Amino acid sequence: MLSIAFVPSAALVLVALFIGGFLVQQAIEDRDDAENGAVTLAEASRRIASLQRERAVALKAPGSRSATYTAYADRIDTSLSSVREIARAAPDAEVGYQQTIAVELLTAVEGMDRSDSLAVAGIDDAGRRDYAAAVGAYRSRLDAIAGKLTDSSRQTYRELVGSEDWGRFGAVETALSAATPPPVGQAAWRVAAGVVGRTLGDLTARQIEYSAQLAIDGGRRVLSGALAAAGAISLLAGVVMAIVMQLARRLPMTTLTWSHLVSDYAEKSTLLAHTSRRSGRADLSG
Template sequence: MKYLRSVRGRMLGIALIPGSALVVVAVVITAFLVHQAVRTRDLAVETATAADRTARSVVALQAQRSAAMAAPELRTAAYASYTQRIDTAIAGLRDYVRRAPDAESAYQQTTAVELLSVAEGMDRSDSLALAGLDGVTRRPYALAVAAYRAGLTRVAPQLTDSGRTAYESLTRSADWSRLAAAEDAFAAAEPLPVPESMWRSAAYTVSAQLGRLYTQQSQYAVQLTLDDGRRTLAGALSAGTALLLCAVLLLIVVRRLVARVPVPVVPIMVPTVRSAIPRPRHARSRRPKVPEPWPLKAVLDDLRRP
């Protein structure tokens, strides 16, 4: 006789299977969420690095463009070449926006890129004015001025509270008014309404404030992405820990409940090899013979005699 399996052991096995499955599911979900959080954090770091690298590249190319446009014979070619390189750098930064982890981060990063384009448009028009306007460059100058003003007006409602405050402070400042008056005069081929020193000072101040506005918005967008990654990581760890604790608690409770069930061990009879093999005829035990009926009849007849 062998005891193959007990009812209690079978009940415990049935309880352990879903508990173990819950543990596996908890581990898989936790690993997936942690991977997403780490990926979001890495993407935020890459975006911050790309934004800083692009801004530095744009500033360097702007300085090279202004220097190259000092030669009248190279003015048009230098303007077109460096402007195209700057546009390519900004377009590369837009590619990082498409990889944003969520819509809010993408929205804020797009706003930062638009501000960088506005700052580039202002510097583009300023470089044309510094090089000297003629019949060929006056139209591109007017288009550049109109484009960066329209871009700044369009992006203003998308700014944060501090960004809108900085925008209003910029557009209401005296430097903005002086620069706008000088730009309008250049576009209309009229004399400067302000001294050249005041025009240059206003242009420098406006350019610096536009750069700070871009930096502030870019840092906010990157910080927003980092915070999202931290929240995802914290949620992943919390959810995974909760699932694991529930699974372990379930296993402990089931084990204790099964241990309290008074279920006897159910034996299963297994025939042995020896009894399964038929024995030969001569080895079988003989049954006692049934007595013949005639001796009993003789005894009964003797008892009936008087």
């Protein structure tokens, strides 16, 4: 009886262990994906910053500015597309949302740097349209995502757009887009550009760090939950097995040997023979 009860109980425990192991393995993969996505996003940010520095130098060199501008724009856009895919594939909705904001900030900073690089290199009539388009795009993107930032980042952004540096920088952008003389001198313009660029870069770095921490914390929570669930399932299966085995021990147990079976068969055969003879005599007397 114990062996009969043990087999299904042991099978239940094995199934519980398998399910628990599967949950833990899945949680580990989700955690690793989240952490890898955060690392990739940070690396992409550094790679884009490096390309931006290269572009600023390349645009000042003799040659076709349009071709140089397009080449670097394509390379940076490719990097931005790759990090957008990371945000879309995030295992957690909140992590994906925050990573998307980080990517949008990266894109806005790239638009600002793209237009500023053109302006520093010197804008001709052919490049003025690209410049105006880049300025309009990055400012529209900043306006769209400003309300989605964290409280501290939103406050920093409000302080930036209310500053004199932002006003000076924007005034020069407007003048260059319209092919009119800038309202401030070169030195003041470059100081303002530095403040705006650094502040937007800091906001982007802060958002990337925030989304990365969310991803790491979320992955750890998923793993902890999976470990707890696996432990609970295994414990429940063990308790069920113990109860079944305990009940099996309380049931009456009969041990049958070969001699018992032979003796029982002989007794039943003899009883059947006597019954048949009695029935036969009763029929003859009738």
